Amino acid sequence: MYLCVCLLVLYSFMQSQSEDLMVVGPESSLVAIAGEDLILPCFIKPNTSAVDMTVEWFKLDAGFSKVHFYDDHEDRNEDQAQTYQGRTLLLKDELKKGNASLKLYAVRVSDEGEYKCLIEDKSWSDDVIVRVIVEVRGSHPVITMESYDNSGGINLVCESRGWNPKPEVLWLDREGAPLSAEETQIHKDTEGFTVKRRITVHDYSDSNKFYCRLQQIHHMMETEVIINGKVFDNWKLAVAISALACLFTTGWIVTAVISRKKALQRRRVEDELAAMGKFAEPQRQKVKEELAELKSYAVDVTLDPDTAHPRLRVSEDEKQVTCEDSPQDRHDTTQRFNKCVIVVGKRSYSRTFYYEVQVSRKTQWILGVMREDINRQGDITVTPQNGFWTVEMRKENEYRANAGRDIRLTLIERPVKVGVYVNYERGLVSFYDVEANSHIYSFSDQSFTKELFPCFSAGLNEGGKDSAPLIITVVND
Numbered sequence: 001m002y003l004c005v006c007l008l009v010l011y012s013f014m015q016s017q018s019e020d021l022m023v024v025g026p027e028s029s030l031v032a033i034a035g036e037d038l039i040l041p042c043f044i045k046p047n048t049s050a051v052d053m054t055v056e057w058f059k060l061d062a063g064f065s066k067v068h069f070y071d072d073h074e075d076r077n078e079d080q081a082q083t084y085q086g087r088t089l090l091l092k093d094e095l096k097k098g099n100a101s102l103k104l105y106a107v108r109v110s111d112e113g114e115y116k117c118l119i120e121d122k123s124w125s126d127d128v129i130v131r132v133i134v135e136v137r138g139s140h141p142v143i144t145m146e147s148y149d150n151s152g153g154i155n156l157v158c159e160s161r162g163w164n165p166k167p168e169v170l171w172l173d174r175e176g177a178p179l180s181a182e183e184t185q186i187h188k189d190t191e192g193f194t195v196k197r198r199i200t201v202h203d204y205s206d207s208n209k210f211y212c213r214l215q216q217i218h219h220m221m222e223t224e225v226i227i228n229g230k231v232f233d234n235w236k237l238a239v240a241i242s243a244l245a246c247l248f249t250t251g252w253i254v255t256a257v258i259s260r261k262k263a264l265q266r267r268r269v270e271d272e273l274a275a276m277g278k279f280a281e282p283q284r285q286k287v288k289e290e291l292a293e294l295k296s297y298a299v300d301v302t303l304d305p306d307t308a309h310p311r312l313r314v315s316e317d318e319k320q321v322t323c324e325d326s327p328q329d330r331h332d333t334t335q336r337f338n339k340c341v342i343v344v345g346k347r348s349y350s351r352t353f354y355y356e357v358q359v360s361r362k363t364q365w366i367l368g369v370m371r372e373d374i375n376r377q378g379d380i381t382v383t384p385q386n387g388f389w390t391v392e393m394r395k396e397n398e399y400r401a402n403a404g405r406d407i408r409l410t411l412i413e414r415p416v417k418v419g420v421y422v423n424y425e426r427g428l429v430s431f432y433d434v435e436a437n438s439h440i441y442s443f444s445d446q447s448f449t450k451e452l453f454p455c456f457s458a459g460l461n462e463g464g465k466d467s468a469p470l471i472i473t474v475v476n477d
């Protein structure tokens with residue numbers, strides 16, 4: 001009898017202690033980026049050690065997949081769902097503090113959904129649901145001119161695929177103000193969401209520049225289109241999508257003349273900063289590790305003075321190039337670029353390679369690689385179609401990827417050193433801000449059949465204001 005009473009007392013004591021305990025999680029859905037790590041928060045409140053309890057994480061999908069199981073002081077993941085194997089971590093030190101948050105490595109699109117964090121003690125149990133959305137950035141938006149409108153306008157359509165969740169699609173004028181457009185058409189398939197949005201634009205005299213912007217919480221992409229006034233006037237269907245020509249073709253000048261408002265620029269950067277802020281640090285760490293690996297492919301690039309445009313001066317050690325005010329008297333050969341202010345490296349490659357170029361103090365540059373068989377005479381439009389995979393700085397704070405359609409890049413910091421990585425087999429050319437440990441841009445899914453030369457443009461040095469050299473630096477591990 002005594003024993004019985006004693007047990008009852010003990011039991012009710014445990015009850016009252018446990019009754020106040022609660023399992024809590026995040027208030028809203030978590031938005032993760034595919035490929036990055038994610039913490040699924042789950043805590044006992046008030047903080048009580050969960051070391052002696054059972055912690056069970058599972059996904060509320062059709063099969064109630066076991067994500068992670070902790071019991072009797074150990075992880076017991078024998079029947080963990082296959083997709084989570086080796087991808088979860090529950091820190092025992094954190095459990096002591098009542099923190100049963102689960103770390104999930106390299107988030108996949110299939111990880112999207114609802115998770116239950118269930119904590120059990122002998123006399124008590126509680127759970128919380130954690131919702132996860134996995135953001136995937138889709139393809140760069142493509143703007144197509146569809147038809148001529150009866151009212152004298154032009155019908156444009158902006159399209160992009162492979163997004164998750166569906167992005168917001170906006171048409172903007174040159175000042176970045178939203179324009180009214182048709183309803184966005186949304187279609188979902190195995191690749192994610194495909195979005196399409198049409199607009200009819202009219203001739204606004206000098207400002208026929210429009211942007212199509214796709215936006216998620218952590219991602220933003222933009223494409224711009226410039227429509228020459230003559231297209232409206234002459235009733236002709238020729239859209240001048242601002243294809244990036246080499247610095248010196250007239251096309252570029254037309255584009256450059258249209259100056260941008262600083263405010264717009266600032267807002268873009270702010271948008272992007274806000275969007276990236278939360279994930280900036282883990283992202284940097286990841287890029288840092290990635291770069292450390294890429295650096296093992298470093299090659300010793302030297303410049304070939306015999307290929308340099310007459311305005312370019314290559315230093316004695318063949319590691320630096322500057323742009324002179326006037327052309328130098330140089331022997332003209334088919335090797336030499338005679339119109340585009342470009343110089344290439346001495347060696348070409350058909351394997352994976354990496355090099356770094358210091359770009360500090362410059363306001364214009366083009367960096368990347370070029371196919372060996374390019375005709376170096378006359379105007380060249382630097383696009384992948386024409387055998388160039390390049391990124392450029394056009395002026396203060398304006399960066400572009402020369403992808404054949406205009407891709408504006410938003411860089412948070414002005415790069416000091418740019419790393420160029422080419423994976424020949426995989427058809428990949430990637431650019432990195434080496435000091436900031438950030439990824440700038442990648443051309444992926446390309447197909448290389450010819451050798452590739454590193455190529456460089458030191459800008460135009462207009463008014464002698466951009467006389468600093470581009471410097472090929474030694475890659476430090």
Ligand SMILES: *[C@@H]1O[C@H](CO)[C@@H](O)[C@H](O)[C@H]1NC(C)=O
Pocket residue numbers: 047048049096097098
């Ligand atoms: C609960 O939190 C407080 C303050 O954060 C800390 O001092 C205390 O040790 C924690 N209790 C347990 C059981 O971890």
Ligand SMILES: *[C@@H]1O[C@H](CO)[C@@H](O)[C@H](O)[C@H]1NC(C)=O
Pocket residue numbers: 039089090091094099100101102103
């Ligand atoms: C809870 O644990 C995770 C690791 O699983 C950790 O990243 C997080 O910072 C911890 N949260 C708190 C509030 O201590």
